[in-house]
Amino acid sequence: MTIYFAPMEGITDGILRRVHHQLLGGIDIYGLPFHKLTHTLSLTTREKRDVAPEENRGLTALPQALTRNPEQLIAWLQHVSAWGYACADLNLGCPSPTVTKRGRGSGLLRELPALRGFLDRVFAAPLPVPLSVKTRIGYERPEEWPDILALLSAYPFAHVTVHVRTTREQYSGGIHPEAFDLALRQGLPHPVYNGDLRTPEDVRALLARCPGTEAVMIGRGLLADPALARRIRGGPAASDEELRTWYTALYEGWAARFQPTIALGRIKKLMEWPCENNIPQKRLLRRAGDIEGCIAAALGGRPSK
């Protein structure tokens, strides 16, 4: 099975990707948070740094673009090729109102004729690198999926990642694995399942329900359990020692790049994921004044081995 680490803007930066790859592994491809393309194609400092080859050394990364302009996308793909990437991704999944109101991200899913026109122009000529896409299953309702699926199936995407929610459903509430099942039954080439995989049991349940699944993308599950991909492959859970090393290496990486308070803020935000339903633990974490305090809070105050 191919496992992708989902792109998560503001969280999965190059430091997290490299530390994860070195210490825990189990991931085949790390998604990069989107580049919001503009007519000048100028990237922000963060976007430039994030996509720089040295930021992703030793791992396979998949850059992503957010645009509805075919010329911008094609020009950006030339850059992606020059940076040395083997594939690039189009974002049709972002549900943020600031993005969708401009008809970008999942906003394009409610304008299928415009989406078709955009993709016709993108695929009119050979592309410098293969293009994949990450989509939701509808804007308002899951019933929109068969039309979206038929549309996307008409283009030679390298793979299609399906977050089995609508735009309206954002990131919580029920998921619709039957939409992924339909994609498999209709022969969508190289589908990648995405949505709420938190444990190896969740992956087993997905495989039982959708036996043709060959690839999954995982986001928040890996924030809560950074060894999840390894466990899905039959490996061990992260030991306390590994978790200490993981959080310390991340903190040191971020402290070398940002102000210490920002680095501490980032590590606290990340550590909230494993503490998700534990209010006292979250309170301890919030009060912690340094990385040691954070680790003690996240690991339940267990003494260092």
Ligand SMILES: Cc1cc2nc3c(=O)[nH]c(=O)nc-3n(C[C@H](O)[C@H](O)[C@H](O)COP(=O)(O)O)c2cc1C
């Ligand atoms: C904070 C945050 C930032 C995200 N940023 C991106 C992004 O830049 N590009 C993208 O395609 N998806 C983005 N996503 C969506 C995730 O990649 C993923 O599709 C979503 O979290 C569902 O997967 P999960 O249930 O495994 O977390 C983001 C999600 C979160 C929570």
